[in-house]
Amino acid sequence: MIKQLNLPGLFKLKLLLIALLLIGCSSENDPKEDEMAQNAMIEIISENNTTIDFGQVVQGAALTKQFEIKNTGSIDLIISNITTPAAFTVNQNAVTVSPSATVVVEVTFSPETMSAISGDLIIISNAISGENSLLLSGIGTSNIFEGDVILRSQQEIDDFGALGYIEITGNLYIGDASSPSITDLTALSNLEATNGLDIKYNPQLSSLQGLENLAIENRLVLVANNLIENYNVLSGISNTLSILQIAQHPNLNDLSAFENMTSLGYLFFSNNDLITDLSVFLNLTTIINKLEITNNVSLTNLDGLTNVIHVGNTISISFNEQLSSYCGLVNLIQTQGLQFISFVEMRYNRYNPSGASAIINQCEKAVADGVYDGFIRIGDTSARDYFISKNYTTIDGELAIVSGADTTGLTNTLTNITGDLFISSITSTDLNGLENLTAVGANIYVNNCSNLTDFCALNNVINSGNFNTLSVSNNAYNPSVSDFNSGNCSL
The missing domain is CATH 3.80.10 (Leucine-rich repeat, LRR (right-handed beta-alpha superhelix))
Incomplete structure (x- = not known):
């Protein structure tokens, strides 16, 4: 007797075998894919992916750069800490980064010594793979600039100020006659000392704020800063300068910044339209080289020079169209002696005495x-x-x-x-x-x-x-x- 096959039962058995085969195949998936499906992974993106070089940074100053942390996994990347070598800091050291997201981290180099510094920045997190460190390097340099500094534009002012120097051994020159653009000196507020300061041809500069901490040791030249009404911000002027030049100021009305002057190598005072007298110089006793006073249209007298007892070279006084009194020079002439006083021709003043003897005979005259x-x-x-x-x-x-x-x-x-x-x-x-x-x-x-x-x-x-x-x-x-x-x- 021949038995018939149970076709429905065989079909069920076949389906069961296929299901078992599929389950087996699923258990043999790529472990990396499984890993990504269940873990966070970290990627660091920087200048060259492995290092950040800060170059030279002035001692006491700071330079900040950025790098990115990307989560290439499928669950949150939890960063619990970021450690840095000495002289380096970060703006955040605990953060959570979502899958496929990126966070920007700022790292700052602030050297306190003049030396090369390097080390690893290390990111501590729940990432199971990827780079977790970044090499940081930089060099701390002297905060004293050797030589002269010439700043011709606002951008140059800002860039130099960002370097963090506190002293200039030479002279600081600010301004450009051919293309004036400087309006703000606050970026220079770190400066504490310079040998000399020249601020010339800055028609848009209305304030010297930013130089309030600056000691000026030897030379001060202030020319054609049209909006400046006073230089009182310059509180650190030495009372003995080799050169003091104040010229071409249509709005300068206050000279009190210079009231402590006792000795000058050269005094040049010209084209200061609102100044009527030089009383600010009552403490001045010595001019080693030359005295020149020209083109001050409101200047009426020289009484502020009454305590000057020595001028080593010539005296030039001209084109001061309201100047009628030279009595402030009588003490100088009498102390130093007529034979040692040399006047360049006095002309186009209100009163033009012919020389030292004429001043002694008549120090002022109504014309x-x-x-x-x-x-x-x-x-x-x-x-x-x-x-x-x-x-x-x-x-x-x-x-x-x-x-x-x-x-x-x-x-x-x-x-x-x-x-x-x-x-x-x-x-x-x-x-x-x-x-x-x-x-x-x-x-x-x-x-x-x-x-x-x-x-x-x-x-x-x-x-x-x-x-x-x-x-x-x-x-x-x-x-x-x-x-x-x-x-x-x-x-």
């Missing part, structure tokens, strides 16, 4: 508007044009017109000279421009003008007799007074 007081020498066309621009009607002194100049336009307003008139070695053929001159209080000299043949511009003054004597020689034509009176003023 009326429209009057030029003292001796004036015109030696080129620019000097002539400047004189004409002032519209003087009278010269209370002497006028000399010499080689390089001519007389054109000189008496547009000028009618009277109380002293001598000198004309020498000019190349003109005539004296046109002196027609309105009606009086010369002393003598008229016209000499050594090889082309001069026409003196007719002097007719008014010669024929009126408002002069003492006429001396004419070595010209192309040499007329006498009688020649003028006869109408023979030219060839």
Whole structure:
């Protein structure tokens, strides 16, 4: 008897075998895939993935760089600590990073010694694989900068300030005449000392905040910082400088930053439009080299120099159009002696004494508007044009017109000279421009003008007799007074 096969039972058995086979295959999966499915993994991303080099950093300063930590696993990466070698710190050392996420860590190098420093940054976490360390290296260098520092732009100010230097052995130069851009010096607040400081041509700079801690040992030059009203931030100025130059300040109205000066090698004070006196220098006793005061349109007196008893070189005082008192120099002249005081020609001040003796005899003088007081020498066309621009009607002194100049336009307003008139070695053929001159209080000299043949511009003054004597020689034509009176003023 033949038995029939139980087909439904065989089908069930076949399904059972297939299921067992699938289970077996599943248990043989790649262990790495299984690992990823159940664990956190760490990846460090930095400049070159294994190291961060900070290079040279000034002792006491700090430099910060970044690196990234990425979780390449499938569960949270839990970082419990990040350890660093000495002189290195991180901004966070405990953080949780989600799967596929990245966290940025900042690491800062702050050397306290001048030496090379390196070591491993180590990340302690629940990661089962991946790099967990990073080599950090840097060199601590001196916080004293050797030599001069020149900063021409705001970017250079900021970059140098970030380096952290506290001292400059040379001079610090701030500014650029050709392309001024500096507006803020606060990045330099770490600086404590410099040999010299030059701040020049900074028309947009309104404050020196950032230099409040700076000691200035030897040299201070302040030029064309148009918005500056005072330099009181500079509290560390030495009272003995080799150079003090203060120039081209339309808004400077307070000089108290300089009140402790006792000795200067060179004092140059020019084009400070609002300054009326120099009383801030009452403690100053010595100027080793030169004193120069020029183009200060509001300056009326020099009383602030009354305690100066020595100037080693020349004194130049000119183009201070309201300056009428030199009494502050009397003590200097009397102490040092007339023979040791050397004045460069004083001109275009309100009062222009001829030298030390004149100051002793009369240290101040009231001079009326429209009057030029003292001796004036015109030696080129620019000097002539400047004189004409002032519209003087009278010269209370002497006028000399010499080689390089001519007389054109000189008496547009000028009618009277109380002293001598000198004309020498000019190349003109005539004296046109002196027609309105009606009086010369002393003598008229016209000499050594090889082309001069026409003196007719002097007719008014010669024929009126408002002069003492006429001396004419070595010209192309040499007329006498009688020649003028006869109408023979030219060839």
